[in-house]
Amino acid sequence: MNKRLVAFFVSDRLFHIFLCVFIIGLSVGFMLLDRERYPGAMEWGTISYFVVLALFFIGLWLAVDYVRQKAFFMQVKHAIERSGDLGGSAIVQSAVTREQQLVVRLLEEQHSAYLNELGKYRRSQELHNHFVLQWVHHMKTPVSVIDMLSQDALQQMPGTKEEQKQLIESMKEEAERMTRGLEMMLYTARLDKFELDLLLKRVPLHELIRVVMNTHKRLCIRHSIFPRIEGEAWLETDEKWITVVLNQFVSNAVKYSKSKPGAKGLVFQLESFADGGGKLCVTDEGIGIAPHDMPRIFDPFFTGQNGRETGESTGMGLYLAKQVCDRLGHSLSATSELGVGTTFTVTFESRGIHLFSSK
Known part of the structure; x- marks a missing residue:
């Protein structure tokens, strides 16, 4: 993981590294021209020392910058891995540069706006589910009454014609279908709170x-x-x-x-x-x-x-x-x-x- 992080870090700074190497090369070129113009004025050891010292400072700059920003990169990587988690963006906090601070601020504002929209949606869903549950409970009462009236009609009129009996039986069947449909709606609405309505045995x-x-x-x-x-x-x-x-x-x-x-x-x-x-x-x-x-x-x-x-x-x-x-x-x-x-x-x-x- 650290090797990949170092590779990403270095690849983002290739332009700066090439620019530094170009400046070192340009400086060495001027030194060589000056040495040709004034023989003995510039020793090879001095030129070599300048190149080594310049490369050392470039490496030191990269190492220090990497240490400073490593925590930020690691937090961003963990936030990406937890992209399905609502709190993933809150991990990114160790901003160093102004650009990183702006990115963190943007993430915080986007996260806050997302939570606000999610809260509105959840409240809307809760109101909808509450309405559905109330409606189902209200509808079950008249359906039950229809079923009881059908049973009373069959019991109180034993001598009714066959057509009337079939009509009453059909009414009972339709009432049962309505009851099952209402129960299906009720249980579907309760799926979101499934764990609250569970008894295992x-x-x-x-x-x-x-x-x-x-x-x-x-x-x-x-x-x-x-x-x-x-x-x-x-x-x-x-x-x-x-x-x-x-x-x-x-x-x-x-x-x-x-x-x-x-x-x-x-x-x-x-x-x-x-x-x-x-x-x-x-x-x-x-x-x-x-x-x-x-x-x-x-x-x-x-x-x-x-x-x-x-x-x-x-x-x-x-x-x-x-x-x-x-x-x-x-x-x-x-x-x-x-x-x-x-x-x-x-x-x-x-x-x-x-x-x-x-x-």
Whole structure:
């Protein structure tokens, strides 16, 4: 590192070095001319002594200047290495020359202006998130009321016509869709504060899957989707956040399987590892995902071919599932065959939960 620093330092002063060497050479030339004009007036030893002494002072000047400015160069180098850190520019303090002092002042003013703009942006985002959270909470109340009224209508009118029953059932399904959409928005808004809403423990994933399937039971029965759980696993995760991921898997399975005729399966395969980790594979028998869409299914707002055809996709469900898994230290991947079905695989690392990302 010091060799490169010396090389940079010397290369920046090549003009001054060449100028000094030119002046020494010019002086020696005049001395030689004077010696030719007045033989014996200038000894070779004197000329040699002048050249050596001049070169010595040039070297001394370079060495002293390097020592003076070394700290500044090192700080600039460290600031560049920490370019992704907001406090990187604050490292540069050991300015020596007036030019360096102006550079430090410029960095400080730019850093202050950047922090002010960042603060404004963060306040704006906090206000926006606060508005979204408040709106979601307000909207969940009327949706819950609609659902309760639909249940009361079914219970109080057992003799209603089949068409009216179907209408009420459709209202209940739409209310459930609205509830899931509001919950997705709520959890997406909470991603920025993920670490503040985290409770890690060993969870019986097979039992949690049964709870999730019960909430989607009506839709599964209506669209002839038959879930099956294979195996058991106690895995370390956050129960609430992994439920969000499971709900997304089931919602996608229902959304992209209901258009296919006949009975469809939805298989949850659980596997435990000896080191404490495990794996969950969720396989549906839906319409599958087109191969050219697979690389982008976890991108935000990407709906793909199937989403455009069904008209129900928001492009945020799988993005949210991927973000949750990444922040919990789990890995999420997918494979699919168009017209056959899709498999989502969540791998629970034995120590990944303790190293979750703060993206």
